[in-house]
Amino acid sequence: MSESVGVIGAGYLGTTHAACxxxxxxDVLVAETDAARVAALRAGRLPFFEPGLAALLERHTASGQLRFTTSVQELADHADVHFICVGTPQRRNGLAADTTQVRTVVESLVPRLSRTTFLxxxxxxxxGTAAELSELSRALAPPGVLVEVxxxxxxxxxxxAIVDTLAPDRLVFGVASTEAEKVLRHVYASVLARDVPVVVTDLTTSELVKVGANAFLATKISFANAMAELCEATGGDVLTLTEAIGHDVRIGHRFLTPGLGFGGGCLPKDIRALMARAGELGVSEVLTFLRQVDSINMRQxxxxxxxxxxxCRGDVLGRRIAVLGASFKPETDDVRDSPALSVAAQLHLHGALVSVYDPRSNTNAARLYPALHYADSVASAVTGAHLVLHLTEWAEFSRLDPVExxxxxxxxxxxxxxxxxxxxxxxxAGWSYRAPGRPHLNGA
Known part of the structure; x- marks a missing residue:
């Protein structure tokens, strides 16, 4: 195969995958409909934060090895292997994923192809989406052009993201032919040379792997938070509890930390989409537990x-509250479905004077919740505060000196x-400290 590869979508996933x-x-060409984003990326400017990615983008755009375009025809002419990296957000009118962007990729690209191509x-x-796209590709392909999904x-x-792409803990290839497997093995040859596990399977199973993994992780987080509620009712310590549970090698400690819960653009959307798809397939009963997982998470x-x-003694009206953290997790400026911002906004609606500080995501947060006040430092955020909330676990916050x-x-x-x-x-240091699931620590 050619050493030229196409990527469709210059969002977080597409840009990161393309740079890697x-x-x-x-030789990578990325197609994106947003002309302003394409212009920024061509200039080596990253429109979001991801550790290490800006350096990769700058280096490879400067060398010409990574390019961006708004032309689907240019993309079609560039390569015979294209990675689909567009969004599948939750539908506005339900829990299911909206695959409009994915279908649009096929509808716009396939009719322009002139040779055998792998999507x-x-x-x-x-x-089931991959099977549908395969059928759609066959219907739209020019005569004599084979398109395989x-x-x-x-x-x-x-x-x-960079480590997870260049040194992943596993690779999954969902294929319908040995040729498609060969293509993927060629793309990831240098990665596979480091003995990274690879799972070769059918299209259906490969689609279920990601949502299955996210559903399990979400369940583990919500289980920890359910135990936190039980500890609050009984006087137990949830961190000691989860530490003891996590020593069981069948369970492990990761994703077993109780707290504010999960957010972002993946876990909430994916578990809801999985529930919706199960309902469409007539097996909704087997995933009803995910509704409780989601409910526990939102309850946090x-x-x-x-x-x-x-x-605040029963009323936050007029009280100054500092919120440390706005992104849904540390090391990102992503505020999609951020638990931290959700709490800040709710307190604002209750009449609190909320001041938010995040090392990376103040600008993105202000676009979503412009009514909140955004501070440029921890010191500025907490000055005069009646209460401080630690809601995103940035390393900067764990190093704070409570005496200062x-x-x-x-x-x-x-x-x-x-x-x-x-x-x-x-x-x-004289603070009143409180945390979910640790009632014995309440107070000074």
Whole structure:
């Protein structure tokens, strides 16, 4: 196959995957409908934050190995392997995923093809989508042009996307032919040379891998939060509980930390889409537990708001509350479905004077919630505060000196919504410390 590769979509997934393909030595052309975004990327400017990605983008755009275009025809002429990296957001009128962008890719690209081409999906889609796209491709392909659809689900964690792409913990190839498998093995040859596990399977199974993994992770997080509620009712310590549980090698410690819960553009959307698809297939009963997983997760946000109200003696009206964190997780500026921003907005609606600080995502957060105040430092955010909320576990926040902050606040009260701070340090410095699932720590 050619060393030229196409990528459709210059969002987070597409840009990251394209830059990593360039790093692997391919000549990469990315097609994107947003002309302004294309102009920025051509100039080597990254429109979002991902550690290490800006350097890759700058290096490979400068060399010409990574290019961006708005022309689908240019993309069709460039390569015979194209990765589909467009969004599949939750539908406005339901839980299901909206695959409009994925279908649009096929409808716009396939009629312009002139030779045998492989379309490789990376977008997270409802099971059965690849089969539908295969049928659509056959219907739209010019006479004599063979188009084959394969699926190569992405497992990138925001904040770790480059490592997850260049040194993944596994690769999944959903294929319908040995030729498609050969194509994928060629693309990832240097990765596979490092003995990365590869699972070769059918299209259907490959589509289920990503949503299955996310459903399991979401369940694990919500289980930890369910245990936190039980600890609050009984006086137990949820961190000690989850530490003990996590030593079981069948369970493990990762994603077993209780707190504010999950957010972002993947886990919430994916578990809802999986429930919706199960309903369409007539097997909704087997995934009803995911509704409870989702419910527990959303309840964590209400619980932190309730804690804040309690810490403000039953009324936050006019109280100054500092919120540390706006992104849905650290090492990203992504604020989609961010639990931290949700809590900040709810407290604002209750009449609190909310000041938000995040090391990376203030600008994105302000686009969603312009009514909130955004500070340019921790010190600025907490000055005069009656309550501090720690809601995104940035390393900067774990290094804070509670003694220094003591002189800035009106009342030394903190809610550690992520169970990530050292309660002893804060209590010894004179703070009232509170965290989900640890009722014995409430107070100073």
């Amino acid at each position: 393909l360039a790093e692997l030595g391919f 490789i999906g990376k977008s997270t889609v409802p099971v 394969a699926w190569n689900p992405e497992f990138m964690r925001e904040g770790h 946000r209400r619980k932190i708001v309730e804690m804040a109200v309690e810490e 902050l003591l002189a800035l606040v009106d009342e030394p009260r903190i809610i550690d919504g992520r169970n990530a701070l050292d309660p002893r340090r804060w209590r010894d």
